[in-house]
Amino acid sequence: MxxxxxxxxxxxxxxxxxxxxxxxxxxxxxxxxxxxxxxxxxxxxxxxxxxxxxxxxxxxxxxxxxxxxxxxxxxxxxxxxxxxxxxxxxxxxxxxxxxxxxxxxxxxxxxxxxxxxxxxxxxxxxxxxxxxxxxxxxxxxxxxxxxxxxxxxxxxxxxLQGAVGSIVSGLLLLFEQPFQLGDWLDTGGVRGRVVEVNWRAVHIDTGNGIQIVPNASLAGAAFTNLSRGGDYTVSAEVTFTTDDPPAQVVAMLRRIALGLPELVPDTMPTAVPIGGADYRLSFDIRGPSEEGAAVARLRTWLWYAARRQGLGLDGDTTDDYATAENTAAAVASVAPALRISSDRAREVLTGAQLERYAAGETVLRIGEVPDALRFVLRGRVRLGIPLPAGGQRPVSTVETGDYLGQTALTHEPLPSTAVAMTELAVLVLPVTDLDQVIGSQPQFARDLSDVIDRRRDEALQAEAQTTT
Missing domain, CATH: 1.20.58 (Methane Monooxygenase Hydroxylase; Chain G, domain 1)
Known part of the structure; x- marks a missing residue:
């Protein structure tokens, strides 16, 4: 069983x-x-x-x-x-x-x-x-x-030999992957950022639309991947007048480029005359995607800097803002802060000048000994101290009616960096004129001393927060 x-x-x-x-x-x-x-x-x-x-x-x-x-x-x-x-x-x-x-x-x-x-x-x-x-x-x-x-x-x-061969060559290009999404390519005729890659074509954003380049075209021709070479060098050509001293122009170009936030840290811009009134400025940024913003910011800042130094950017030496009438009106407006009358201000402030700065431009740097007092006529200024990893820690804000360069008379280094938050207009009062103001009104010297102490304490507190 x-x-x-x-x-x-x-x-x-x-x-x-x-x-x-x-x-x-x-x-x-x-x-x-x-x-x-x-x-x-x-x-x-x-x-x-x-x-x-x-x-x-x-x-x-x-x-x-x-x-x-x-x-x-x-x-x-x-x-x-x-x-x-x-x-x-x-x-x-x-x-x-x-x-x-x-x-x-x-x-x-x-x-x-x-x-x-x-x-x-x-x-x-x-x-x-x-x-x-x-x-x-x-x-x-x-x-x-x-x-x-x-x-x-x-x-x-x-x-389908021709069509299949084109597709296969494109697929082989994708297999090798000499570029990725977000990379910047220069194919000779097309230059822009890669926004899409598929089996047939590469879509490149040129800034004026999307250019579609067949993969087979890229596979059979030479192109440059601008994002694979480390730091990216930007060159900009600018023109001044033949009367502008080349050494002064070169120094101004390098100084402005050093303040650009797109600049690679620990790199030095170069500026050279290239003939006539033309100059070439070269500096390194982190990638081609920042080129447009960097060049736009550079040209904006150069417009303001050239007028502050009396240089003829693009052959234009006129400045309708820093006129004698505007300067006299500005001197009269700051007289109450100096504790003197308007007449006395016009009498002693003979060296006063008007200056303008672009938003984001550095007015004074930490550790610098200022040569003049700058009254803020319009705009706002952020005071800050540099951080080890880059950027700045805010200290305080200077509004219209206040002033910068408070240590001009004491010849002490500034405890913080002053950066324009908006377009900034200031009245520059040289030390020689300030000496005459203090000689006739000692109370202003005590005001300056209070401002120096307050801003030094604010900078020390911000520095202590940075180290903790």
């Missing part, structure tokens, strides 16, 4: 009844753990848990039932075997994709492979796997199918 345990279906069924729930429970815990870590393997675990294992268990059960009843019709067994085999192929391909490409290190050949290559290889492997599966399960003759596909591929390849 044959017992139940001796039946051929007993152990397979027992394995399904006991093993399947245990495996499902284990895979559920593993999948939950991977999902919490946002790991890509969680998708593969869910595929195996929800589809591969149930299909395999169903295949085993139906096969045992078919054999136990002695039926010769294995159609359902073959159908489920086909589904199960297809699911196994998907799970294996996804596992290889995860191991080889999903977790690939930056810069490795696996990371550089375009996704379209991976997709094509996946489709080819799926077709090959299905062919083997149908040949094994259904006994199909797939040799003729592969022969037909081969002949068709040859015919299509010959008919």
């Amino acid at each position: 044959i017992t139940v345990s001796q039946q051929p279906w007993f152990w397979p069924v027992l394995a399904i009844v006991i093993g399947l729930p245990v495996l499902l429970l284990i895979l559920t815990e593993i999948g939950t753990h991977l999902d919490r870590r946002q790991h890509a393997a969680g998708r593969i675990v869910r595929l195996v848990r929800n589809y591969v294992l149930p299909a395999g268990a169903l295949l085993l059960l139906i096969d045992q039932v078919t054999r136990s009843v002695g039926s010769d019709d294995f159609t359902w067994t073959k159908i489920i075997s086909t589904v199960f085999g297809f699911l196994v192929i998907l799970a294996v391909l996804n596992s290889f994709n995860l191991v080889l490409f999903t977790n690939a290190e930056e810069g490795s050949w696996r990371k550089r492979i375009p996704s379209i290559f991976v997709d094509i290889a996946r489709i080819v492997l799926i077709i090959a796997g299905l062919a083997v599966l149908f040949s094994t399960v259904w006994g199909a003759n797939v040799a003729g199918l592969f022969t037909a596909l081969g002949v068709t591929s040859v015919v299509i390849g010959l008919a």
Whole structure:
């Protein structure tokens, strides 16, 4: 007498009844753990848990039932075997994709492979796997199918040789990846930032629209990746008048460039005359994406700086702001702060001058000994101290009616840097004129002393916050 345990279906069924729930429970815990870590393997675990294992268990059960009843019709067994085999192929391909490409290190050949290559290889492997599966399960003759596909591929390849060659050369360019999204390219005829890369073309933002360059064109020609060469050098040509002293122009150009926020730290701009009244200024910035802002800021600051020094930028030596009438009105407006009358102010402040600064321009630097007192007529100024990592820590703000360069008379270095927050207009009072003011009104000297002490204390407090 044959017992139940001796039946051929007993152990397979027992394995399904006991093993399947245990495996499902284990895979559920593993999948939950991977999902919490946002790991890509969680998708593969869910595929195996929800589809591969149930299909395999169903295949085993139906096969045992078919054999136990002695039926010769294995159609359902073959159908489920086909589904199960297809699911196994998907799970294996996804596992290889995860191991080889999903977790690939930056810069490795696996990371550089375009996704379209991976997709094509996946489709080819799926077709090959299905062919083997149908040949094994259904006994199909797939040799003729592969022969037909081969002949068709040859015919299509010959008919589309030009188009396919262009696409392949473009795909090879993507595989090499000499540029990435955000890089700046100069192809000779097109210069701009890469905003999109696909299997057919590269989209370049030139600033005047999107230029679409076929990948095959880039693959067959030389181009320059402006973002792969480290620091990027900007050159700007400016014109003054032949009467302007070249040494003074060169010094002003270098000083203005040194204040640009786009300038690479610890680099020195260069300015040279290139003939006639023309000069070339060169400086390094962090990348070509900052070139437009840097050049625009440079030319804006040069306009103000040239007029402060009486230089003829672009041949223009006129300044309608720093006139005698405007200067006299400004002198009268600051007389109350100097504790003298307007008449006395016009009498002693003979060397007063008007100056303007652009927003963001440095008026006075920390450690500098000022040669004049600057009354703020219009605009706002931020006082700050430099931070070790770059930038400045704000100390205080100087408003209209206040003044800068408070240590001009004491010949002490300034405790903070003054940067214009908006367009700034100041009245410059030289030390010789201030001596006469203090000689007739000592109270102003005490006002200056109070301002010096207050701003020194504010700078020390900000410095202490920086070091803690």
